[in-house]
Amino acid sequence: MENGRLPTVGKPIRCRAAVSRKPGEPLAIEEVTVDPPMPHEVRIRIICTSLCHSDITFWRMKDPPGCFPRIFGHEAVGIVESVGENVDEVTEGDVVIPTFMSDCGECADCKSKKSNLCSKLPFKVSPWMPRYETSRFKDLNGEVLYHFLFVSSFIEYTVVDVAHVTKIDPATPPNRACLIGCGVSTGVGAAWRTANVEAGSTVAIFGLGSIGLAVAEGARLCGAARIIGVDVNPDKFEIGKKFGVTDFVNAGNTDNKSLSQMVNEMTGGGADYCFECVGLASLVHEAYASCRKGWGKTVVLGVDKPGSQLTFSSFDVLHNGKSLMGSLFGGLKAKSDIPILLRRYMDKELQLDEFVTHEIGFEDINKAFELLIEGKCLRCVIWMGK
Ligand SMILES: [Zn+2]
Numbered sequence: 001m002e003n004g005r006l007p008t009v010g011k012p013i014r015c016r017a018a019v020s021r022k023p024g025e026p027l028a029i030e031e032v033t034v035d036p037p038m039p040h041e042v043r044i045r046i047i048c049t050s051l052c053h054s055d056i057t058f059w060r061m062k063d064p065p066g067c068f069p070r071i072f073g074h075e076a077v078g079i080v081e082s083v084g085e086n087v088d089e090v091t092e093g094d095v096v097i098p099t100f101m102s103d104c105g106e107c108a109d110c111k112s113k114k115s116n117l118c119s120k121l122p123f124k125v126s127p128w129m130p131r132y133e134t135s136r137f138k139d140l141n142g143e144v145l146y147h148f149l150f151v152s153s154f155i156e157y158t159v160v161d162v163a164h165v166t167k168i169d170p171a172t173p174p175n176r177a178c179l180i181g182c183g184v185s186t187g188v189g190a191a192w193r194t195a196n197v198e199a200g201s202t203v204a205i206f207g208l209g210s211i212g213l214a215v216a217e218g219a220r221l222c223g224a225a226r227i228i229g230v231d232v233n234p235d236k237f238e239i240g241k242k243f244g245v246t247d248f249v250n251a252g253n254t255d256n257k258s259l260s261q262m263v264n265e266m267t268g269g270g271a272d273y274c275f276e277c278v279g280l281a282s283l284v285h286e287a288y289a290s291c292r293k294g295w296g297k298t299v300v301l302g303v304d305k306p307g308s309q310l311t312f313s314s315f316d317v318l319h320n321g322k323s324l325m326g327s328l329f330g331g332l333k334a335k336s337d338i339p340i341l342l343r344r345y346m347d348k349e350l351q352l353d354e355f356v357t358h359e360i361g362f363e364d365i366n367k368a369f370e371l372l373i374e375g376k377c378l379r380c381v382i383w384m385g386k
């Protein structure tokens with residue numbers, strides 16, 4: 001094929017994608033076409049991508065917002081191939097990280113230091129590009145392929161809105177940079193930006209999956225003195241120690257005590273910061289009950305089933321003076337905070353290598369799904385190859 005040698009700017013690109021055609025079924029590597037970027041959009045050649053649990057959640061989803069055929073993937077790094085009109089922020093050849101959260105820089109929320117919830121291009125689970133509500137992908141029969149989380153990185157070339165693109169230092173190793181697109185940033189950011197963990201404080205983390213471990217890493221970077229990991233799997237303590245976990249509560253063996261009783265006893269009245277990283281309303285209640293009266297902060301990172309409710313006694317809320325916060329993408333503002341995290345990685349402060357348990361080629365992408373589902377992996381990096 002001579003296609004690769006012809007200028008691609010302004011034209012559709014034919015390339016390979018891992019297409020998810022039916023819920024829960026292996027992805028198929030197919031030839032697809034990727035339209036050129038519209039105004040405010042960027043077409044990116046993906047170098048590395050990694051698999052996150054949200055990809056699996058939506059890949060399994062038979063009912064809306066699940067939809068097929070779709071191109072998943074939302075943790076990635078790539079090189080700008082071309083840009084649409086009105087894009088000055090990045091140019092051909094720049095190394096970028098696409099993110100599911102936008103950072104438009106113009107709306108009241110993006111201008112405020114207090115929020116990362118852009119209201120111009122708000123976060124939602126959409127099958128389209130954010131600005132035009134259309135797709136840039138088609139299969140060779142002309143059928144539309146849906147986008148995922150405004151990124152869709154299980155493809156050689158993707159199109160992303162410039163508000164969802166952060167330019168990074170090209171010296172950053174791509175098989176580490178891609179992790180910053182979702183999971184690790186969410187956990188580290190929750191400790192650093194959302195909770196603002198202070199040096200010397202005590203932290204309790206409910207659920208030591210990759211997000212919980214990333215919270216531990218963030219708390220460790222913030223100088224937390226004590227990091228209590230809570231999980232049903234005792235093997236997680238050994239893994240957690242690498243990320244600063246100092247104490248462990250085996251949630252499967254608590255001598256008939258509640259988890260909050262355990263944490264309250266261990267800390268003499270509750271942790272300063274608690275993080276729920278599983279996605280269970282009952283565990284949010286335990287986390288809230290585990291943080292210290294007066295100043296304790298509980299941060300919710302897990303996603304429970306749609307419609308699930310939290311119920312608190314108004315007496316407890318009034319008398320205990322605690323805070324409860326949600327945190328999307330760890331409260332990070334992509335364009336300003338991603339470069340800080342990557343610099344801290346290059347300065348050997350932030351650990352990223354320890355999250356990468358597997359690296360595979362694009363054609364083996366279904367292996368990444370198997371590894372994550374079996375719980376054998378924190379992050380599997382997928383190299384797109386040439
Ligand atoms: Zn905004």
Ligand SMILES: [Zn+2]
Nearest residue numbers: 052054182183
């Ligand atoms: Zn994710």
